[in-house]
Amino acid sequence: MTEFSIPVRAALLAGLLLSACPLWALELSVRDRASGEPVADAVVSVPATPGADPLDSPATMAQQDLAFNPHLLVVPAGSAVDFPNRDNTQHHVYSFSPAKTFTIELYAGQPEAPIVFDTPGVVEVGCNIHDRMRGFIYVSGSSQTARTGAAGIARVTPPNTGAFEIEVWHERLINNAQPITVRIEAGAASPVIVSLELDPADSGSDPFSDLQRRFDSL
């Protein structure tokens, strides 16, 4: 399905250029299937492409105002990530995600060492003493990995001219532990619209009270 849209304002491109500027880039427009709204902060990658090199220096996922900053971090596999604590409270950062299970016991300031994420996959990080703190680190094993902006647009370069698969992830996917795979037919006109089935946007309340609310509904 092809859709022509004339951008009214400049699209903010937050994509990572992991290779030489492609001659033709496929534009993907990620939408919420339910509302049709564009979806920001979705990660699109082409698994068929080889992985990108790890980052030279550790990326940062700070804890600031009882939240992870940035909320979503996309890094190539093998990259290291620092988790500096900029709050005046201690944090206990951890993840049980299969891609990377780690825990940094209560600390303040800079942890002893950055954590290296060498397995591609979605790593969800949290804090053991602040249940509402959630962050995501997308460990990418593909050089063609892009992140949608506010307009829900991401560009990737297809590996060839035939049909190929892409992986799309967003934290509000029903199962956000892993991306979903979308097949792109050959000669698909740009932009290709990818519709995702998403959980309703988080109200921002903490999951505990959320659970309470659910209980109350019992």
Added chain:
Amino acid sequence: MTARVRSIGFRGRLLAAMLTVALVTSVAITGAFMFSTFQEEKERARERLAVASDVVQEILDRRTRLLANTLSVLVEDFGFKSAVATRDPATMTSVLVNHSARFSAEMALITDRSGTLLANLQGMENQSPLPFTELLQEASQRGIAAGLVTWEAQAYQALMVPVQAPGVRAWLVMGFSLNDTIAGVISQLAGVEVVFQERQSSDSVPTLYGRSLSEEELADITEQDPMLATIADMTGNRRYFARATALSREQKGPVRALLLLDRQKALANYYQLAFDLSLLVAACLVLAGLIALAMARALGRPVLQLTQFAERIGHGEQAQPPGLKSRDELGRLETVLINATRQIRHREHRIQHEATHDALTGLPNRSAMDSYLRQVLEQQTVGFLISLTVIGLKELSETLGYDIGDQALIVTGLRLRGILGADNMLARTGGNEFVTFLPGADEDRLQDALIVLKARTEGNMQIDQTPLAVELSATILKLPDHARTLDDMRRRVSLTREKALWDETRTAFYAEGGEEQHLRELRIIQDLHRAISDQQLTMVYQPKVRFDTAEMIQVEALIRWQHPELGFVNPDEFIHLAERSGQIHTLTEYILRQVERDGRDWRAAGMPKIGVAINLSALDLTNQALPTLISMIFADWPQPLDMLTFEITEGAAMTDAQAAARTLGNLRDLGVKLSVDDFGTGYSSLSQMRQLPVQELKIDKSFVLRLDSTPQDQLIVKSTVDMAHGLGLSVVAEGVENEESWRLLQSWGCELAQGFFLGRPMAPEQLAEWYGTFGQRAETLAIPRPPDTIHSTGNGGMT
């Protein structure tokens, strides 16, 4: 005695009435009250069950809430999350054991996001899908789920919550079992018995989970009430009030709490109240009874007194009225009773007098005499019963008027009364009969008494200036020798009365055995009927022979009766009795039929035509239907009807001369012949004889039997023959015993002879034989020369 019974009856009725009123009232009120109370108690039970139902819901809700709170903490517990994150079943299982112990939850399991079991405490197989699909479905949709689940005969209140740690996606299910403990707790709180059960469909046997009842109680109920499972509300007639509460979210869910309220307990108050009320009612009844008794006594005493008074009156005793003080109805009743008593006595007196006394003479009547004589018989009193008959009273009344007759009776009664005095019973027992009884066995004294009685009673009396005298005949029975019963007495007096009438002294004693003849007559009268039907009666025939030719041209039909016990009964005797007892018509018809049959037999046997003479009695002559009967019986007779002769006595023809003349005329019209029988014994005059349509005279045998030796008889017979011939009648002489008599009568021109000299009466079948033998004698008896004149005998059929 009866008085007491009746008084009790009256009091009893009063008591019963009051008690009934009290009972009905109290029962009605109590009933209504108890009914509404009962309804109220039932309502209360219903409310209790409703409350209990709420309590159950509340308790289970609270448990769910508690569980939710607990679990919400648990799923955020880092240690727990770490353990889940390990994905190591052993670790997870130990965590479940640990935490379920903390909350004393009976169920705990962990599944992954899609519901595949990772660890559990229920002995389910890990890596298999969660068996609680509905729960899983709901949890997937809503992020959390609570519900009732069942696993291996246990029901659990389960909660399914997500375990959402960074990098962890799993479900935790924990639950409390609906076991006996919780049922007991709820039972304690709500005050009802609780049974948790599940039914998949309305006709399946429910699965039972926890319950507050013991095994026996439960078995008891389910046995009593196999529909226990279907109860959805209060039920009336079982041991328990019951109510089912759905525990699943959907009201029709399979798991329910069955709440049972023991009716006995629920209605305990009611029963207590009923008992108390019953006591109260009983007390009221006793009180009412006592009041009723008191009233019954107050009312009953005068009533009882009056009753006894009335009863004594009823028994004809002299009774003192109770003399009630009250002026109420009872007092009035007493007055009425006293007055009624007087009137009753008065009337009774009069009735009794009338019943036992003769209205005309004022003397005791027959019934009074009978009861007196009954006593005499009972006490075997020795004495003489004297029946005095006023002779010729009927004639006296007819000549001088019945008033005079009555007066004569009154005077006679008074005189007898005066002579006999007050000590001797005297009664007027019939129109002209007085009876008295004189005690004592001395016959000489009796004779004296009789002479005095007759002499002084028969003296002249003056009635309405008419001087007249009555004559008494006396019949005497000696008691107790001559009679054992009243019946004997009457019969024997009546038997002897005739004798007294003909007696010179106008008195007769009953002679022992004097009633044998009477009994014999009774017997004959009784047996005659059967004799006719049983063929005990036979016919014999005596020939009648012409004097001139000595030919037998006629026979006289005579009836014979050989009684099985009395032997030969004289026809004169039983025919007379048949007349008296009204059987003569039957007898006559019988004779007629026999004669008709025998006549036909003779003709069939080849005999010449023979005339038959039949005797008719006086009563036959008054029977208007006789001619019709004769013509009917002899309709097919092979001989003309002028071969029938009917013999009638003079007396019979004279008894009811008009009726007899009519019947005789009708008989003549039939063509039969008529003959006067026993001529010379009656009192009839020849002038009367002339009126009768007869063709023949039969001279009575008393004149003929000794005709040869009695010149007087010869004179009478000869003149009678002449006279009869003068009147144009032929003559039959009966009782011809010898040839001399035969010759005499023959010479006088008598037409027919009948007698032993010629032939005795014989059976019909012997007649032919006799006829043959007599034929040989006939020649010697006939008139040797041809007769100058033969009076026609009407035997035209002779050859």
